[in-house]
Amino acid sequence: MTRLLVLFLAALAQAVPLKLTDPYAVMQRYYQAIGGLDRCKAETTSYYEGTLTIKGAGISGMLKEWHHSPDRYRQEVDLTVFRQTTGDNGQYAWEVDANGKVQSRLDPQSLDDRRLSALVARYDHLNPASSVFKLTLGDAARVDDTQCYVVRRVNNINRDTTADYFRATDFQLVKTVEIEPDMKQTTTYGDYRDVNGVKHPFEQHVEEQPIGQRQTVKLTSYEVNRPIADSVFEPPAGTAADFKFARGFSAEDVPFQLVENHIHLPVTVNGRKRSWILDCGAGKSVVDLGYARELGLGLSGELTGQGAGSTVGYSFASLPGFNLPGIEFGPQTVIAIDISPLVRRLVGTDVAGILGYDFLSRFVTRIDYARKTISFYLPDSFRYSGGGRELPAPLEDNVPTLPATVDGKYGGRWRLDVGATSTSFHYPFAQQNGLLDRPGVITMAAGAGGMFHTRLVRFDSASLAGFTVRRPIVDIPLDAGAGALASSELVGNVGNDILRRFVLYLDYAKQRVIVEKGRDFGREFPRDHSGLGLAFSDSGEVIVAYVADGTPAYEAGFLAGDVVRTVDGKQAQRAGLPALREFMRQKPGTKHTIALRRGNAELRLVLKLRDIY
Numbered sequence: 001m002t003r004l005l006v007l008f009l010a011a012l013a014q015a016v017p018l019k020l021t022d023p024y025a026v027m028q029r030y031y032q033a034i035g036g037l038d039r040c041k042a043e044t045t046s047y048y049e050g051t052l053t054i055k056g057a058g059i060s061g062m063l064k065e066w067h068h069s070p071d072r073y074r075q076e077v078d079l080t081v082f083r084q085t086t087g088d089n090g091q092y093a094w095e096v097d098a099n100g101k102v103q104s105r106l107d108p109q110s111l112d113d114r115r116l117s118a119l120v121a122r123y124d125h126l127n128p129a130s131s132v133f134k135l136t137l138g139d140a141a142r143v144d145d146t147q148c149y150v151v152r153r154v155n156n157i158n159r160d161t162t163a164d165y166f167r168a169t170d171f172q173l174v175k176t177v178e179i180e181p182d183m184k185q186t187t188t189y190g191d192y193r194d195v196n197g198v199k200h201p202f203e204q205h206v207e208e209q210p211i212g213q214r215q216t217v218k219l220t221s222y223e224v225n226r227p228i229a230d231s232v233f234e235p236p237a238g239t240a241a242d243f244k245f246a247r248g249f250s251a252e253d254v255p256f257q258l259v260e261n262h263i264h265l266p267v268t269v270n271g272r273k274r275s276w277i278l279d280c281g282a283g284k285s286v287v288d289l290g291y292a293r294e295l296g297l298g299l300s301g302e303l304t305g306q307g308a309g310s311t312v313g314y315s316f317a318s319l320p321g322f323n324l325p326g327i328e329f330g331p332q333t334v335i336a337i338d339i340s341p342l343v344r345r346l347v348g349t350d351v352a353g354i355l356g357y358d359f360l361s362r363f364v365t366r367i368d369y370a371r372k373t374i375s376f377y378l379p380d381s382f383r384y385s386g387g388g389r390e391l392p393a394p395l396e397d398n399v400p401t402l403p404a405t406v407d408g409k410y411g412g413r414w415r416l417d418v419g420a421t422s423t424s425f426h427y428p429f430a431q432q433n434g435l436l437d438r439p440g441v442i443t444m445a446a447g448a449g450g451m452f453h454t455r456l457v458r459f460d461s462a463s464l465a466g467f468t469v470r471r472p473i474v475d476i477p478l479d480a481g482a483g484a485l486a487s488s489e490l491v492g493n494v495g496n497d498i499l500r501r502f503v504l505y506l507d508y509a510k511q512r513v514i515v516e517k518g519r520d521f522g523r524e525f526p527r528d529h530s531g532l533g534l535a536f537s538d539s540g541e542v543i544v545a546y547v548a549d550g551t552p553a554y555e556a557g558f559l560a561g562d563v564v565r566t567v568d569g570k571q572a573q574r575a576g577l578p579a580l581r582e583f584m585r586q587k588p589g590t591k592h593t594i595a596l597r598r599g600n601a602e603l604r605l606v607l608k609l610r611d612i613y
Helices: 003-014 023-034 037-041 108-121 289-295 340-346 427-432 552-556 577-584
Strands: 045-054 059-068 072-078 083-089 093-096 102-105 133-137 141-143 146-155 161-167 173-180 183-195 198-209 213-224 243-245 250-255 257-259 262-269 272-278 286-288 299-306 311-319 322-324 327-329 332-337 353-355 364-368 373-377 389-392 399-406 410-416 423-425 441-447 450-458 461-464 467-470 473-477 492-494 502-507 512-517 532-536 542-547 563-567 591-598 601-608
Touching (some): 023 133, 023 146, 023 198, 059 299, 289 332, 423 427, 542 552, 552 601, 563 577
Antiparallel strands (some): 045 059, 083 093, 133 146, 146 161, 257 262, 399 410, 591 601
């Protein structure tokens, strides 16, 4: 028999006719194949453990999970460099971060996920008359050259969809694809073993997009219907504080610098003081990769997360104890990202790290933008007695979210982001609401994920906590991207261009934000009147990074790549980017004479400022 004929017959054997046309019948055959629906329903508790490996990251460790149907679970992951515990006690979901902080998950997305998980655990998705789920049969597909039935599941609680791939020969589940608005997870199953009469996969391979992270789980033991104490599913009652105040229960009126709309605080590590950015939009605290190496910190893993405009690579690092005025912290597990070169090149400032969730979640934090002071309070002793307005701010991926509205109609939940210089719509919301073509100034923006294009658009008003800010400028990303601004679950990010008009209280323990009018509430802050984007080159020269079409810089003849020598006779490199940008924010009608080098030519251009929004 020729090899070609052998391959043909093998392929023919795999092409099993798909006779079933009812998705519910396919699901029934699957449960029959693994041991029977009654036996599956009889599994009220389960416990398993095994190994978890993150492919390509050099990270692996132990995984343990406890389940009590329908809505209680606990998962413990110990990857040595990173430990995390999550769970659900039947009333709410919770998690313990890498530094031991317990947090309830009360955001709408988590609440929807809890409800759906409980309904699946009750097998409601198998009911053709379900008021929540609907199953449909998709086109036949092949997995590892095996023909499969594809059963798709949708629900009316959220926009998540699930596709299960069942092998046509024996109805074994071989793959599941879960699609959420901002993420796609593909799981393949193998090594099925009999556990008390029901077949369970002892091996799973998981890939998440868009970050491209791949994990492998291999179970070493699996038990069902063993007694599990209720206390297993409860969050830890309390954890020892990993910080202390110099005096009492607070550190008040710590001065900060507001540089290009970033809050800079002095942080001392190993006796060396550097500037760090305060950022509630950061789901973890960050140390600059170069600074981590300078400190001799051990780095572990090569993972991928979401930055502002795209995905970003990071590693884990163990930061030694650090302090800032009035507060002393113990060692922390943080992530290391190469952020300092980007900030230095685009903002012109030195940054050694970002104080994110792992820092801010320990306190009630009061930010007074006008006075440039910040205060930190112990949550248990904090009592608010002012006249501000309180907003619910449930955490989503460790970031506070709150309601806000632009122009009275573009509203919903936004990320609160004191690490963002500006306020931005997320691309999916802008697309759905016809905002992508609004006239404005196209410019470049940057985040941990790198550079991306955005359009600056003037709107009539923005409303936060019942306070109205007139004529705000809101960024609209031009590309969908793969970072935080691609999220379709939220409207956008509220950043410091709006927040600096207020006094904010960030209360992570109660997942709320208190908003007061600040001293600068009615102030109109200067904005760029040039359309000229400046940055530092790798050699330290000031260069033109971009020129916005139809702006004074465009009309004056500037080109990207021009090297700026002087502005009104002042050395550009010595003045620095923040000072040069202040020149560009002077009142319309102001003229600046700028000497530059373009290739081998020396030029002098006159830039006349005007309102460009």
